[in-house]
Amino acid sequence: MDAEQIVELCKRHTVFSWAAQGKINPLTVDRAKGIYFWDKSGKRYIDFNSQLMCVNIGHNHPKVVAAIKAQADKLVFSWPGSATEPRARLGKLLSEICPADIDKFFFTNGGAECNEAAIKIARLYTGRHKILSYYRSYHGGTHGAMQLTGDPRRWATEPGAPGFVKVMNPYPYRYRFGSSDEEITENNIRYLSEVIDYEGPQNIAAMFIEPVLGTNGIQAPPKGYLEALRDLLHSHGILLVADEVMAGFGRTGKWFSHQHADVVPDLMCMAKGLTSAHLPLGALGMRAKIAQHFDDNVFSAGLTYSSHAMSLAAGIAAVEATRDEGYVDNAARMEEVMRTHMRELAAKHPSVGSYRATGLFGALELQKNAAGDPLSGYNETHPAVPKLIRALLEKGLFTLSHWNMIFCNPPLCINEEQLGESFKLLDDCLAITDDVYEG
Numbered sequence: 001m002d003a004e005q006i007v008e009l010c011k012r013h014t015v016f017s018w019a020a021q022g023k024i025n026p027l028t029v030d031r032a033k034g035i036y037f038w039d040k041s042g043k044r045y046i047d048f049n050s051q052l053m054c055v056n057i058g059h060n061h062p063k064v065v066a067a068i069k070a071q072a073d074k075l076v077f078s079w080p081g082s083a084t085e086p087r088a089r090l091g092k093l094l095s096e097i098c099p100a101d102i103d104k105f106f107f108t109n110g111g112a113e114c115n116e117a118a119i120k121i122a123r124l125y126t127g128r129h130k131i132l133s134y135y136r137s138y139h140g141g142t143h144g145a146m147q148l149t150g151d152p153r154r155w156a157t158e159p160g161a162p163g164f165v166k167v168m169n170p171y172p173y174r175y176r177f178g179s180s181d182e183e184i185t186e187n188n189i190r191y192l193s194e195v196i197d198y199e200g201p202q203n204i205a206a207m208f209i210e211p212v213l214g215t216n217g218i219q220a221p222p223k224g225y226l227e228a229l230r231d232l233l234h235s236h237g238i239l240l241v242a243d244e245v246m247a248g249f250g251r252t253g254k255w256f257s258h259q260h261a262d263v264v265p266d267l268m269c270m271a272k273g274l275t276s277a278h279l280p281l282g283a284l285g286m287r288a289k290i291a292q293h294f295d296d297n298v299f300s301a302g303l304t305y306s307s308h309a310m311s312l313a314a315g316i317a318a319v320e321a322t323r324d325e326g327y328v329d330n331a332a333r334m335e336e337v338m339r340t341h342m343r344e345l346a347a348k349h350p351s352v353g354s355y356r357a358t359g360l361f362g363a364l365e366l367q368k369n370a371a372g373d374p375l376s377g378y379n380e381t382h383p384a385v386p387k388l389i390r391a392l393l394e395k396g397l398f399t400l401s402h403w404n405m406i407f408c409n410p411p412l413c414i415n416e417e418q419l420g421e422s423f424k425l426l427d428d429c430l431a432i433t434d435d436v437y438e439g
């Protein structure tokens with residue numbers, strides 16, 4: 001098929017996520033390798049968002065591809081009640097990389113299902129029903145994960161299930177809890193404490209957080225915040241659930257993003273980087289006290305494809321490659337390189353306001369004036385933003401935007417030169433948003 005036929009048939013017979021179907025114009029993707037992919041015409045693109053922040057170790061990693069092929073020759077699938085070698089090996093491997101006593105895992109097909117399981121397990125373990133999460137958050141597109149989600153993607157599923165309570169993040173959209181890390185932490189924790197009183201701590205099972213926030217800001221919390229949050233929750237017997245789906249597996253320069261603080265979550269949700277997107281897989285990790293609870297009580301969750309042998313084989317190879325090929329350290333090393341490029345762009349382009357990077361988890365925030373007002377407001381898209389994204393694509397750089405943010409999340413195997421090339425392309429195109437800067 002040629003590119004035109006592919007796009008025409010995909011649009012005619014398949015549905016694209018989160019979009020009015022008449023308004024989309026998808027890019028063809030034909031093959032991929034490392035930080036690059038190629039469209040059907042043979043044009044090469046730098047993947048500056050690791051697709052959906054998931055291809056952490058790069059596309060078509062040869063060891064992962066080989067592991068998938070070898071597993072396919074031996075055993076593609078057996079039901080989730082069976083014990084298989086890939087299941088034994090990935091469980092053990094995850095117990096080695098996960099912190100403290102998180103050493104038992106339930107396998108799902110992705111991040112949303114993992115959060116679904118975490119909601120259920122937190123409720124079963126505590127005997128409580130309410131769940132706290134942030135307004136600035138995304139936890140997945142299934143029904144329960146949508147109720148956890150604070151951002152506007154939730155609205156289409158409302159009225160949802162009862163028992164989900166949203167709270168403001170330490171950095172809400174407009175409101176300010178303070179200026180220093182200490183002040184923000186103190187005021188946000190005081191506010192959360194009051195919410196907990198209003199909801200009745202004896203009713204609250206868990207609070208879900210993205211320890212370094214993903215699509216809602218690519219933002220690390222204030223220093224000391226996660227420790228204070230953990231103390232508050234634990235003082236009421238409320239579980240801390242870390243959604244590491246996007247920020248895990250080296251993205252932030254540590255194996256898991258909560259490891260930038262001195263906390264251990266009670267439940268940990270993983271997906272994306274777990275296989276580096278080579279096959280769908282999620283894993284819910286739990287601390288020993290929770291795992292032990294289910295020695296005598298039924299672990300009331302299940303999926304036909306839980307512990308699918310092919311995905312587990314991909315997971316083993318991807319985690320081993322992440323560990324053995326130094327991608328976590330590379331992400332940590334590249335943070336300053338990326339931030340230096342961002343600083344240079346901000347100095348040169350008036351439309352670049354603030355910028356952030358934790359490891360290779362980064363974003364540029366576009367502003368419309370010297371006061372720093374965002375170029376696109378809450379849940380809006382200024383027309384110059386998609387124009388910028390299209391211009392980047394034409395030059396061979398793929399990335400995504402969210403409101404006024406331009407995401408900078410390349411595969412963790414990127415080197416300094418490739419980062420330089422990527423930021424040069426951004427530099428070449430930012431005149432588009434500079435043109436609508438109001439001064």
Ligand SMILES: Cc1ncc(COP(=O)(O)O)c(C=O)c1O
Pocket residue numbers: 052109110111112113115138139140141210214215243244245246247271272
């Ligand atoms: C933090 C977070 N949690 C959960 C999910 C949902 O994962 P999935 O799309 O694999 O269901 C995502 C997806 O982007 C995410 O960023």
